[in-house]
Amino acid sequence: MKFKIIVLVLISVILFSYGKALSWNYPKDGRFKQLPPHRDSWFYTDQRWDIKAPDKWQHFTGIYISQKILSKSYNKYLSGAILLSLGILKEWEDAYREGWSARDIFVDILGITSATFDNHKYKVLCLYDQEKITLNLYLSLNF
Numbered sequence: 001m002k003f004k005i006i007v008l009v010l011i012s013v014i015l016f017s018y019g020k021a022l023s024w025n026y027p028k029d030g031r032f033k034q035l036p037p038h039r040d041s042w043f044y045t046d047q048r049w050d051i052k053a054p055d056k057w058q059h060f061t062g063i064y065i066s067q068k069i070l071s072k073s074y075n076k077y078l079s080g081a082i083l084l085s086l087g088i089l090k091e092w093e094d095a096y097r098e099g100w101s102a103r104d105i106f107v108d109i110l111g112i113t114s115a116t117f118d119n120h121k122y123k124v125l126c127l128y129d130q131e132k133i134t135l136n137l138y139l140s141l142n143f
Contacts, residue, residue, distance in 0.1 A: 028096045035099030042103065042133055056107045057133055060126035063087065063111030071116070080112040110135070 042056050063083055070079035087108035091100040107126075114124040123138045 030096065032095045033099040034095070035101045039099075040101050040103050054128050054133055056103060057126055057128045059087075059104050059107040060111040060114075063108045064115045064126070067112050067115035076116050080116050083112055084108060 042054070066083055067076070067079055070082065073079075074082075087105060091105055094100050094104075110124075111126070114126075118124060121140050125136050125138065127134050127136055
């Protein structure tokens with residue numbers, strides 16, 4: 001019961017944040033379009049967000065943490081499918097604004113895959129500094 005309350009609170013925070021983001025987001029223009037690669041930076045940091053972090057890192061980390069939480073209550077493949085569907089729906093919404101991003105969907109899939117298949121032997125995490133985003137593979141070596 002306690003875990004389900006935490007999940008509901010998390011979903012409420014996400015929906016509130018999404019609603020807040022829509023208030024300053026690009027207006028819908030009625031055209032479905034893809035964000036061109038030259039405007040879809042891997043390291044874009046939007047200064048309007050409260051969290052000052054690269055866009056693709058936010059996608060990876062948000063999906064990674066959500067998959068870890070949801071897979072405690074649901075089958076890990078079902079929770080991954082739910083999260084990927086939500087990511088695609090979010091990009092569908094973006095398509096009528098600034099344009100959908102293939103890179104966002106790619107990073108969402110990386111986050112789901114990393115969270116689904118990590119274990120005590122290895123882990124893939126997405127990190128960033130002031131200049132770059134990196135995917136890091138951590139291996140546990142037993143001697």
